[in-house]
Amino acid sequence: MAVASDVPKDSFRLSMLIYDTRYRSITIQVFVLILFALFVAWLLNNTAENLATRGKEFNFGFLWQRAGYDIGQQLIPYTNDSNHFRALLVGLVNTLVVAIIGCVLATVIGVVVGVLRLSNNWLIGRLMTVYVEMFRNVPLLLWILLSYVILSETTPQPRDFRITDEMAAAGEAPAASMILWDTVAVTNRGTNIPSPLFDRGLGSLDLGFLSVNLTALAYILVIGGSIWVNSRIIAAARARQEATGDRPVTWWKTLAVLFGPVIALSVGLGLHMEVPALTGFNFQGGILVAHSFTALVIALALYTAAFIAEIVRAGILAISRGQSEAAFALGLRPGRTMNLIILPQALRVIIPPLISQYLNLTKNTSLGIAVSYLDLRGTLGGITLNQTGRELECMLLMMLIYLTISLIISAVMNFYNSSVQIKAR
Amino acid sequence: MAPINFVRNEMLAPSAPPVREAGAVKWLRENLFSGVFNTILTLVGIYVIYSIIVAALPWWLNSVWNAGSLSECREIVAAQAGEGATGACWAMIRERWHQFIFGFYPSELYWRPVLAFGLLVAALAPVLFGGQKRNLTMILAVVAAFLLVTLWMAGAPLVVFVLSMAVVLGMIAVAQAGSGKLLWFTALYPALCFWLLWGGSIWLPVVAMLGFVVLGVAYLALVGRTSPMTAAGVGVVLALAWWFILDKPLTEALFAALPWGIEAVASDQFGGFLLAITIGVTAIGFSLPIGILLALGRQSDMLIVKTLCVGFIEFIRGVPLITLLFTASLLLQYFLPPGTNFDIILRVIILVTLFAAAYLAEVIRGGLAALPSGQYEAADALGLDYWRAQRLIILPQALKISIPSIVSTFIGLFKDTTLVAFVGLMDPLKGVTQIVRADINWKGIYWEPYIFVGAIFFVICFGMSRYSMHLERKLKTDHR
């Protein structure tokens, strides 16, 4: 039997490395690898030499030195006695908060605008088009700067809230007043919102480098537990519906399970709200949400939402008309058609570009520099870098952290994407 | 008795449709008030428009165009519209507009960037309007008209006027014969543009371009005798040798012999939109070949090549542009041999190019993936090797589908060039605005520069995005 091995076996010659397609790819790869290694070695060598000439060394020891500066918005405990690493964490948390709130807001606005652009309301359709085109075609930096200026120029100063004795005598109202039943004060410094306080808090557990707030942990556990129990109840109801055809009434169970334990926990811990009040120069008590944060979130959300709106619109338009016609033929009203027929299908088209918008938003949080929002770039890549002069370490660390965040987001979203795509069978 | 005739023998005029079903009312009912929800939306929309107008209109109406300082503006507004009225102070734009557009570029040389920009459009036209003689002629005519007006406004010397008209009209003439030859102009354009913007010795771009001639000659001489890859490799090595060893002495020698050149302008004079466009266009231009190589590398079967390409692309796409800019400004000099020193604009262009290359690589990968696999198989069946298949079959089609996305990438990149302000460059949005505000006359001016710069960005980006949508429709050759 003639088999392939009958082909005359040439002895291996060196030129085959180039001319023989079997070996060529290996040659190329080895060549590329050597070039790359040389390149990296060259970079490292240069860096080492440059560090030496500038009398610097490469180490991250500075992270454990006292930072010495204050950060306006700190979601984890921090004082100017904390070290630079702590400041890094504060900045990282600030970055993540902007990114998460921004993504949620952008998605909501983007979906609404995308749907409204297709609405048959002429005025709204035009308005949404204007909005989308304006935000897509002007640099994000401008929107951040503008929203910051607008926020701080159109809101009253804290002193406008003050009622002086003369005003009280004359029965005049102050120039500005708090909103939402006197619990929220919007000043040109930021938004003061009430903060939860606990009479019988659980304290916090110190794990050395970070301390865990046990109260928050308790809430997370209780809410998580409630949601899990609720999902079991609904699953049981569904099983019953499939078995017998009628669905048991579950809404009161759901309400009780979702809210009962949380209310019980709150009462148990003595939860009450600390409402901000004007004392001295500022509103004290409650939580101050600085305008740099609000402006950044608003600008990022509106900017990204304009892109998401286009993605959503394209996704909806990609669903063939037959689908909505079939839904109408079944007697579904337009709202339900959108919710039950169109959006679930459009989602498959929408999600992949949506992921990259989320990534963009997360990376764009670094533009907080324009309003001096102290995010990761502001602390590690800004003040810390400035005070310590360790630009190499700070920048590399910062890039590494951003890269990690991006990779995590795309991993999570890709996982979600693969779960909603139609499975090819 | 005459029989009563019940048959109508003349028609009544048709009665007018009910008011609700005709004319403006019908349109309003259908488009604005077709239901409770829609009515609410409409009312909300009207309220939004109303509040914007109420807030902004007086400010616009009280605009001041002639004043020497912000306080003078405020006085004029107060005199015109009474105490406490607000008004825009466009006088600042009137005084400083040239810094927003050209930065510190010498004002008597404004014709150079203007000419470079006009010729950029002329150079892009053959690429975008390949075979369409009519469009090509039209766009070149527009360029000619644009140059005629702007060069006159910028006060260009007569010889430049005549030369540039000759070039564009010559291109129109060549276009009538066939657009293929115009690509030579596109190929020469980068050198021309560099020379126009930065000025200096003419030999610098000429000798640098000769490097490509060296590459081409070496390739053509060897390609028959050895494999195309070896030929290309030898060509590249020779060209690199040309650039790194021969280039500098040759340029200097030629300049010493024939000192032809125009006044040099240093990079630090660049600012405003000139800087934004320079960075944006150069970065996209450089990044296109790199992006193509990266995209091909990412699709390659060779594990190491693929890993390197994926690693590079994901790294660049995973970090914010601003960190890359800080890298350009703070770190790049650590990575280069001690003593290497070149200016910040060039360093920024390098990093922005790498940034754009990673994004373009993904765009082109999308184009490659969108090609039906039959195209790859057909190329294989014809016995084409990898590079020929790419060059003749795959890339032309993949690039064509990618053009709209490339344009969007460019729009994004162009907007992102504003971030260079954070490394101390004079971008129009923050850099120039900041120096204008540092002037004691204009200290405290906020809205006007933002609105001015924003409007220009909007016009440019909106125009490009509309154009790319038009291209997208035109390039859709499938009939799904």
Next chain:
Amino acid sequence: MKKSVFLGVVAATTMVAGVASAQATLETVKARGELICGSNTGLTGFGAPDASGNWVGFDVDLCRAIAAAVFGDPTKVKFVPTTGETRFTALQSGEVDVLIRNSTWTLSRDTELALDFVAVNYYDGQGFMVKSDLGVSSAKELDGATVCIQTGTTTELNLADFFKQNNISYQPVTVADDSEAQRQYLAGACDAYTTDASGLAASRATMPDAANHVILPEIISKEPLGPVVRHGDSNWGDIVRWTYFALLIAEEKGITKANVEEVATSTADEEVKRLLGLSGDMGAKIGLDNAAFKNAIASVGNYGEIFAANIGEGTAINLARGLNALWTQGGLQYAPPFR
């Protein structure tokens, strides 16, 4: 083909810039034919380009004086705007030859960053400005106040230290630059604005209602601002330092931009003769022309003239000489003997 632009630029810039740190800065500067001076991205009175793109300001004039000393021509200087983050790196990497940009002399910058502060051209201190109707007369009464502060400077650290020492609290509002800080402060987004007292005075002078703002008496830090050069090139440091001292001595001796030529012909003062290069070889001792300091004075005037022209009383910024008066008039500006 696009690569050619890249390589062209590389070639062009390397031709212009040459190799920087390998040789002495003076050689590099001379070979390049111009001085590169790290400046602010725009600070009123101290350094900003005007409508025609010419840099003007207090710090800018010192750069011009150095250029005049080296080349005899004050226009042979290029200004590279640097931000708070990029300024020291730009100097370390040789991108600029000298950094004159309101930089505070501190120990760690002098040592850790491998830089040398060679003189103090402006003695400053960090202060606070508040609106007069706030009813505050001392910074110690600012408990709980919101304070606007520019990032990337030593002021952040000083502010934190000050409030900590006095055991009072504050809410920092970080802002990117001076004009932004002024906007926030005027809009009432912060109760107090803190920066160098000169900056406060400059801001206050340009406000439409200057009388309604007060600068509090506390100066919470020493801010000696001065030119910075790379560590390890003492000759270049000497040039910058002594050009500056020459301007001081010129003021002390009453030599101005206008009368420098006249003084040169008529003077009998030996120190003035040495200063103007009429006797001795003071210029040659630091590698310059003997007329170097005369050129510097002739091009920008003496220290007092620079001060008066850019930030002094009579300009819109209206700063008093204060600590920056000559030592003979009770200030701190003191030049060692020119011999």
